[in-house]
Amino acid sequence: MAINTTPISAGRALEALRTGFAAQAAGEMTVSWMLHGRPGIGKTEIVQQLAAETGARLFDLRLTTIEPQDLRGLPFYDHDAQCTVWYPPEDLPDDSAQPAILFLDELTAAAPALQPTVYGLLQERRVGQHPLPASTFIVAAGNTVEDGAVAYEMGTALSDRLVHLSLRAEAGDWIENFAVPQQVHPAVTAFIRTRPDLLDTTEDALRRGEMIACTPRSWARVGTLMRAVPDKALRDVLIAGTLGEAAAAEFILIAEDIAATVQATAMLEVEGLERLALYPASLHGLTALVYALVTLADERTLGAVIEVMAGIRELAGKRDEAAFASLPLGELTTYGFELLIDRALANGWQEAFRTSDAYAAYAAEREAAGLA
Structure with missing residues (x-):
């Protein structure tokens, strides 16, 4: 499926993320972002640089290496409340006082079974009953099938939850x-x-x-x-x-x-x-x-x-x-x-x-x- 947006350089993509981060910090806009680009074009480096510039704590999740329960957490039976509760994973931001960047790398290569959990993060900013702090800035990244990388086509239910940035290499x-x-x-x-x-x-x-x-x-x-x-x-x-x-x-x-x-x-x-x-x-x-x-x-x-x-x-x-x-x-x-x-x-x-x-x-x- 073609990524029908205007291709931009890595530098311009970083500018876009800077603007989005500042707007979210000011309470003006909260969206999730998606970086598309060939392997090696610098998607990870862009997010790392944004974290370094802003002082935000970076949570880097490689979605090809985790299972749904790694994001969802594990159930625990609460005998007093007589219900099952979920312990959230430590890999997700939970400190509202410190700005955080949640980087969902290799999103398009993630197993289909993981995608419903990712939907909740991208759209509702929560996993189960665990909400992300309001200061969490979410960026995803991935390759396409045309790049020669392992990738699944992104469905419209996932695509509609993101602002898409298509990267191209410019010397x-x-x-x-x-x-x-x-x-x-x-x-x-x-x-x-x-x-x-x-x-x-x-x-x-x-x-x-x-x-x-x-x-x-x-x-x-x-x-x-x-x-x-x-x-x-x-x-x-x-x-x-x-x-x-x-x-x-x-x-x-x-x-x-x-x-x-x-x-x-x-x-x-x-x-x-x-x-x-x-x-x-x-x-x-x-x-x-x-x-x-x-x-x-x-x-x-x-x-x-x-x-x-x-x-x-x-x-x-x-x-x-x-x-x-x-x-x-x-x-x-x-x-x-x-x-x-x-x-x-x-x-x-x-x-x-x-x-x-x-x-x-x-x-x-x-x-x-x-x-x-």
Whole structure:
């Protein structure tokens, strides 16, 4: 069954959930939400980030691993009242004083026998006689049959109880809202910026009958492998087992070039001609340098990071390589400073920009060109 709603990025879905959480906290709206998306697109990460931002306690229930009684609780005979009462499970929120997020993951893969119990949670916000606290925010998530995942078609009785958000992978959104904040390895981030079509290849892999596909989750895992596995031969095998052979081969070539040319840490420790000689001469290398600089930036290094970032725009005039003339140096510098300023503002480091001669020169150039 098609999900007939407007597809949105993971970042926009998080914005929607933020709005819903705030509206529920203000007593303006109480609804249940459903995140649809291919495996690995970031549904779980969205809910985890919402919980981290709001300070809510996260109750993460994987519906494929539980039975109806795990949600319903267990019966107990009350001899005084001469009736059966139910003890609610500890996996459900029961503290009205603390905001909570109840995450019903893998909803579409849950056994049909479990769905009536889930209906009560989603629509009536209770299980049996156990009501959820008013501060509980409910989000469900699942895949579809078309995604190649184990899934049941969602019936109208369940669908009608939800606000549906259909997620799609978008490279720019993934870089800005996940890869940069989570400090994914610069080689991965740089590669996806120049090959956004390889962020999610699930549909192509299914069509070709291949088991392994690129997903936002698998690229994040590749970033971990890049840092955790020093043996290159072994690392290449593991990357192929994460992305598939074709995508891995292309990424590994670019990653080797980046590893050979990007020396971000060394650039922060030298100045002048010595620093100028360390700039990589390829688009992949410069893009990786930008992400590496943003990752390395802290209160101590920010002044040097600003100088190195500002130097990118001057490479065509200061280095002899013809390759620089065809590279978008100004655009890359501006993009890098946007990321760097966001990081500085989030950490209270903005004073470094006010006192930086390199940034003042960059800003003056943009103003003179009518770009400020």
